[in-house]
Every structure is written in structure tokens, then in C-alpha cells.
Amino acid sequence: MSGFAALLTRDLRLAFRQGGDVANVVAFFALAVILFPFGVGPDPDLLARIAAGVLWVTALLAALLSLERLFDADYQDGSLEALSLMPVPLEIQVLAKCAAHWLTTGLPLTIIAPLLALVLHFNAAGYPALIAALLLGTPVLSLIGAIGAALTLGARRAGVLLSLLVLPLYIPVLIFGVAASEAAALGLHSRPHLLLLAALLAASLALAPWAAAAALRQALE
Amino acid sequence: MAQFFAMGGYARFVWPAYGVAVIVLAGLLAHSLIGYRRAQRALDVEERR
Amino acid sequence: MQRFANPARFMRLSAVLLPWCATAAAVLIAIGFYGALFIAPPDYQQGEAVKIMYVHVPSAWLASLVYAVMAVASAVALIWRHPLAHIAAESAAPIGACFTFVCLASGSLWGEPMWGTWWVWDARLTSVLVLFFLYLGFIALANAFDDRTRGSRAAAILAIVGVVNLPIIKFSVDWWNTLHQKASVFRMGGPTIAISMLWPLLVIAAGFLFLFAVLLMLRMRTALLRAKLRALRFGT
Numbered sequence: 001m002s003g004f005a006a007l008l009t010r011d012l013r014l015a016f017r018q019g020g021d022v023a024n025v026v027a028f029f030a031l032a033v034i035l036f037p038f039g040v041g042p043d044p045d046l047l048a049r050i051a052a053g054v055l056w057v058t059a060l061l062a063a064l065l066s067l068e069r070l071f072d073a074d075y076q077d078g079s080l081e082a083l084s085l086m087p088v089p090l091e092i093q094v095l096a097k098c099a100a101h102w103l104t105t106g107l108p109l110t111i112i113a114p115l116l117a118l119v120l121h122f123n124a125a126g127y128p129a130l131i132a133a134l135l136l137g138t139p140v141l142s143l144i145g146a147i148g149a150a151l152t153l154g155a156r157r158a159g160v161l162l163s164l165l166v167l168p169l170y171i172p173v174l175i176f177g178v179a180a181s182e183a184a185a186l187g188l189h190s191r192p193h194l195l196l197l198a199a200l201l202a203a204s205l206a207l208a209p210w211a212a213a214a215a216l217r218q219a220l221e
Numbered sequence: 222m223a224q225f226f227a228m229g230g231y232a233r234f235v236w237p238a239y240g241v242a243v244i245v246l247a248g249l250l251a252h253s254l255i256g257y258r259r260a261q262r263a264l265d266v267e268e269r270r
Numbered sequence: 271m272q273r274f275a276n277p278a279r280f281m282r283l284s285a286v287l288l289p290w291c292a293t294a295a296a297v298l299i300a301i302g303f304y305g306a307l308f309i310a311p312p313d314y315q316q317g318e319a320v321k322i323m324y325v326h327v328p329s330a331w332l333a334s335l336v337y338a339v340m341a342v343a344s345a346v347a348l349i350w351r352h353p354l355a356h357i358a359a360e361s362a363a364p365i366g367a368c369f370t371f372v373c374l375a376s377g378s379l380w381g382e383p384m385w386g387t388w389w390v391w392d393a394r395l396t397s398v399l400v401l402f403f404l405y406l407g408f409i410a411l412a413n414a415f416d417d418r419t420r421g422s423r424a425a426a427i428l429a430i431v432g433v434v435n436l437p438i439i440k441f442s443v444d445w446w447n448t449l450h451q452k453a454s455v456f457r458m459g460g461p462t463i464a465i466s467m468l469w470p471l472l473v474i475a476a477g478f479l480f481l482f483a484v485l486l487m488l489r490m491r492t493a494l495l496r497a498k499l500r501a502l503r504f505g506t
Contacts, residue, residue: 147431151424155414164410165428168403171396211431214348218423225308229318234383238322238376239303242329246481249368253488260495267502 003088004096011100014073021066022104029062029109033116044121051120052130052181056174059109059134063141064166066105068159070097070149071216081220090213094150098142098208106138126185129194133180136197137173143208144169150215173200277494280354284487291483298477305470313467319383320467326376327455328475329369332482333401334436336366339486340408341433344426354490356422359429360412361489365482367405374398385449393442394450397435404432 015021036054040046074080084090113134114127122130148166152158180193228235306324313320340362347355377395378388389395412425443452455461461468 151411151428152414154420155411155424156416157414161407161410161414164403165407168400168407169432171400175391175396207431207434211427215424215427218420218427221420221423228321229312231317231319231321231383234319234379235321238325238379239307241375241379242325242372245368245372249365249485250481253485253492257488257492257495260492260499264495264499264502267499 003086004092007083007088007093007096008099011097012103015100015104021069022108025062025066025105026108026112028065029058029112030116032058032061034119037119048121048123048185051117051122052126052178052185054120055113055117055122055130056137056178056181059113059138060141060167060170060174062109063105063138063145064163066101067145067149067166068152068162070101070146071153072149072158075153075219080216084216084220090216091209094146094209094212094216095205098139098146101145102139102142106134106142110134110138123185125187126181129184129190130181132194133177133190133197136194136201137177140173140197140200140204141170143204144173146212147208147215150212150219153216153219173197176200277354277497281491281494284491288484288487291480291487295477295480295484298473298480300477302470302474302477305473310467310470311464316384319380322376322380323467324470324474326373326380327471328478329372329376330398331475332478333366333370333373333398334439335479336362336369336482337401337404337429337432337436340366341429341436344429348423348426348430356426357490357493358486359426360409360422361486361493363405363408363412363425365485365489367402367409369478369482370398370402370405374402390449392448392450393446394439394448397439397442400435401432401439404428404435408432 033054036050037047040050071080074083083093086093110131113130117127117130145162145166148162148169151165152162155161176193176196180190180197183193184190226232226236302324306321310321310324312318340359343355343359343362346352347359374395377398381390382388408425408428411428412421415421415424442448443450454463455468455471463471
């Protein structure tokens, strides 16, 4: 546990020292969402209908932005190799990286999302479900993204390849996240969708660190 | 004959479906055969050296 | 298992098997298509549009089967370091992608007259589309590294991770209310489809299976020849 905490604090400290990352993700998210009223017109009903989808898709893309750098810096300067020799299992290290990624990406997105939902005339009844769905879904994005990031370490055009690999795997999260948010906005039950998101989170917590660690090991061979 | 090709009015869906299958699978077969022959020829050239 | 590890042995074995599998594939597909187009009856609800089923369903079966083969080969490659396993997986991937494409295209052509739409985002169609992207991702990943071995191993991991999609594809029509119809062949209690329609379906599926075998052996032989070529040129 202390190994996990130490790695987590290390990654967070690095992230904040660089400063840019959190601001980048939030800025991209906000700007991308704001583009939609300009693109589809300011009609409140139309915007309200597409609000859940727009928020989720742009959150997804924003989370994708910083995935490429998840392991890259450590891989390039050799610290990944050093970390893999530590007594802390590689799977735990991956979890720590995902936690740091979520704290600097998913969590800020979840906090900003309600404000942007206002801009899109999202139905107020949907806010609790929207926030709950994002809280459950964004960690899954970090976890699945970690698998993609580990697989594409050192690949040619890693960024594009990462998107190709990860976006299809994101689709279930997107489907249930939007379903939960929209259901609540329409006054319907969002619990089944939220429970499915929770199941996805549980499954990816169990499987993703293992898969990402396997990918890291063969990247270091 | 004309009745067969008309496929009960669904001709413009049925025939493209069969067409896609034939074109894609035959195309894949052709691609695989061409690649095989090319590799064989290149290997023959290299082995004769 | 170790007996088949020898590439030379595989070349000899496949040289014997190829003509037989090719003949079987040609005969079965010919008989199957003839039966589907000329002998099988029209459906009382769908009329002649049901003929698309004879292309759509076998390619759907092969799409999932080839992925399973690819995933097993990948697991064998990673766990036992079997030399042919990576080649098998990478040879299977384009074949699976083609079958998936045929499944999606024929399904779309079937959907428009029957459901009134070319596409719908239900669980079955979405998960098969994800399968298609998994195939593409596998091929892209395997070719993305200067060190080919690294690419093969990364792609193998992806193939195994993507296996979760297979049960989703199979059971999606049971777990969710989908527009796509439920299973009528591979189900508990046996097929519900009439034998006059079932036999061309099974014959074409068998033909496609032999076609897969032919394509796989061809592409594996090509890969092995190319490896030999590289060894000769660059002296491994």
C-alpha cells in the first residue's frame, strides 16, 4: 500500500510541476463543448437533446489527449525500467498511474461538466445522474486507456494508433454513461445504467492493471 | 428467369449482399495467392544466388 | 504441440492439406450457394429477402470464430513462445476482418428492407462493429513497431484483451432488447429454423470454414517464405 501511495504522490507531483496538463484537458473540454452551439445553432431544445452525448464524447476525447504521455516520459528516460525492478508489483504501479491520470483528467472533467451542461440547457433533473455516471465512467477511461498506452509505447504514430485501439473499447462506457445521464434528464430510471457502469469499473479495475502490466513488460524486454 | 433476378422485389438488396461477399472473399484469396507467388519467386531468385 | 513447432513440418503439412481444403471449400460453397439461391424456399414473412441470410449468418459465425482462433494463437504465442503462433494470429487477422466486413455490409443490406434502417446502434451491431475495429487495431499494432517481434507481442495482448467482446456478441441479443433477432441455430433446445433453410446455411458455413483454412495456410506459408527470404538476405 505504501508503495502505491508513494508512486501516486510521485506522479501527482510530476503532473503539477508540469502544470499544463490539467489546464489543457479542462480547456479542451470546455472549448470543444462550447463549439457545439455555434455548430448546431442555439436552439435550446436541440441542445438539451444532444447535451448528454456531447458532454460524454468530448470528455472521452479530452481524457484521450493525455493518455499518450502516461508511460512515455518514464519509458524514454529509463525510469520505467527502474520502476519495474522495484518490489512493488507492476500491476500496482499501473493502478497508481491510472489513479494519477484520473485525478488530473477524469476528476476535473467531472467537476467542470455540470457548468458546461448549463450552457447546453441540460435538464436540471439529470445532474445527479450525470455526475454519478462521470464519476463511475471516467476511471474506466483511465484504466482502459492505460492498456492502450502501454501497448503503443514506442510505436510509430503512437497517438493515432492509441486512439484506434482505445476508442472502440470506450464505446460501452459511452453508451451507458449517456444512457444514464439522458434517462435521468427525461425523468426515467438511471440506476440500471449506473449499475452497469459500476460493473464496468469493477471489471476494469480487476483486468486492466494486469493487461497493461503485461504490455509494459514486453515493452521493456 | 426475370422473376429469379427480381428476388421478389428485393433484388437491390440481395444481389449487392452476395456481390460484397464474393468480391471481398475472392479479393482476399487473390491477394493471398499473389503474395504467396511473389514470395516464392523472390525466394527462388535469392536461393539461386 | 512441439511436433508442429517446426516451420518445415508446417510447410510439408500445409502443402498436403491445401488442395483438399481448397476443393472442399469450392464444392461446399458452390453447393451451398446453389441451394440457397435456387432450392431454398422464401420466408413467409421476409419473402426473398431472407436469401441474404445465407451470406450474412455464415460470415458472422466465421467473424467470431476467426477471432477466437486469433486469440488462442496469441495466448499460445505469449505463454509458450511457440514460433508459429504469432504468424498464425497475424495471418488470421485480415481474414477475420474481411468476414466481419461482409457480415456488417450484408447485415446492413438486410436491415434496410426488413427494419427500415441501414444501421441501428443496438448491442449486437455495436459489438460486431467493435470486433471489426479490434481486427483493424490488431493489424495496425502488429505493424507499428520497427522491431517486428515487439509489434507481434503487443498485438497478441490486444487480441486477448478483446476476447471479452466475443461473449458480448453472442449473448447481446439475449441480454438486451435488440432489434436484431435472437439466435435460431446455436441455442439451447436446438435450431428453430426449418431444415429446408438450415441445410444451405450449414453447407455454406462449412465452405467458409474450409476457405478460412485455405486462406490461413496460404498466408502463413507466405509469412514463412518471407522470413526465410529475410534470413537469406540479411544472414540471420
